[in-house]
Amino acid sequence: MTPDVLLVIFAGLLGLLVGSFSNVLIWRLPRGENIAFPPSHCPNCDHRLGVADLVPVFSWLSLGGKCRYCKSPIKARYPVVELLTGIGYAAIAALFPPLTVGWGALGLMVLFTLLLVGSAIDLDTYTIPDELTLPGVALGVLFGFLNGQAGVEGLPDLAGAVQGALLGAGVVVAINQFGSWVLRRFRERSFPEFPIGYQQISLGLLAGAWLGPWWGAGVGLLSALVNVAARRVIRIPELLTLGGLLVSVMLGSAGYGPGMILMVQGALAAAGAVSLACGVYWWLHWRRHREDDGAADDTQVDASAMGFGDVKLAAVIGAFLGWERLLLALVVAVFAGAIFGVAQLALRSENRVKFGPFLALGAVVALLWGGALIGGYREMLGL
Known part of the structure; x- marks a missing residue:
């Protein structure tokens, strides 16, 4: 087994753990609660959760989706967020090998978590917490600096991260x-x-x-x-x-x-x-x-x-991915939102979804396949 394959497996396991913490952020940030204290507990009976209750995905499956102590239902979103984060981290490690990209791969994993947490909160509360996006912009610029120091290709350096953040916020x-x-x-x-x-x-x-x-x-x-x-x-x-x-x-x-x-x-x-x-x-x-x-x-x-x-979320995306992938993310978001809106009209659904989740979806597409899509577009134009 090659080192790159081992890192993909490790990234997937890391993603499962980070996904568990992401569920804490999704629950506590909109409520203004401390994300570290008190320790994890059931929101229904307030009983502190043990180690056996906190194993990503498997705890939820073994408990049948119910609290061990009060038997109240646990949302299926918890294992879904954990699985998505694990899959996302593994995909990033496969497409951006850490041994080659270095800090850039970690930065993209941070971006994936910010997008997933922000989308889940937006779906629940129709807001995206500043505690998530504004530090996210700073982190994007920091990883841009690290990319520049390491000479990473395909990801923005410090100047590119600043430009991407400003243009991302500015366009929206x-x-x-x-x-x-x-x-x-x-x-x-x-x-x-x-x-x-x-x-x-x-x-x-x-x-x-x-x-x-x-x-x-x-x-x-x-x-x-x-x-x-x-x-x-x-x-x-x-x-x-x-x-x-x-x-x-x-x-x-x-x-x-x-x-x-x-x-x-x-x-x-x-x-x-x-x-x-x-x-x-x-x-x-x-x-x-x-x-x-x-x-x-x-x-x-x-x-x-x-x-x-959404303005600040676009700045986060631009800081991590640069202005070209940002524009691709916006295009995908607009098309996805339009398709969803037409489907809602056809089904006469009154459930509204804000632009944030679509913007996050566009960012994931730009993150995973942006290089190939942008390269194909340039080749088509003869650039």
Whole structure:
């Protein structure tokens, strides 16, 4: 048996164990519970689970899907998550041999866990916890640095991870911005966020088109500082920012400014940077008010008010996989979501599924087969 085969087996066993911990995250993160204490226990009778109760998959099968102590049913999701993680880790080890890829293989396994946990939580609560996505972006950038140090091919280095994260967040938030503007029939937002929110993201889009990603992000963040200094929201009309971006892209296509492609890249990356800054600010703001028990008196505390968990998830995917596989993930997600939506209409089902699980599915496709698909596309175009 070769070392690579042994590592695939080991990765599968590791995946089963990580899958067991993933079930802890899926249960506790949405409830704001500590993921380490108290030790694992039955959610129905609160009895602490023993070692024999925690063997991945086999404990659930041996107990007939019921708690050993109170006989209450245990969801089939528990062994499913464990099996999926084991299979996913083994597949990653087979396609990205750790002896060749090094830290990159571990990074992809971390990404797989983030996607699976985030999707399960999104299916349950229609939210993706910031505790999962924002540290996930940082981990993606860290693994990008390690990939660059080891000279790993096929995975992003530090610069590629940062670019992928910014473009991932930027593409999704731009779709959200323009979609919301159209649905509001081009009327302004009634309640802009203080001190930083969608207005600053729109400003980042416009400024990034002309000034590039970092200066564009700086303009958006400067606007937030102006709000802080004024102690109120200084309104920036979307007709100026979003409308101005559309005019800017048309001018770029006509040969003015940096050019259309660079303008679009700069706009998306700047908006992505501002949106991630928004995510970090509101996450910390919400946590502080939750601990102070003062959230009831603050209309700007609800972390879900920002409404872009998918934006941060796309940033995670871009950081780990790079911008090319990110775009492939988005294409797969849109097609999968459309097919599911048509099936729901045909079956007259009222169960709604948010975009997060489809985005995660697209990321898994891009992770496992992205290299071959992108290579085939380039060959078809003669690139």
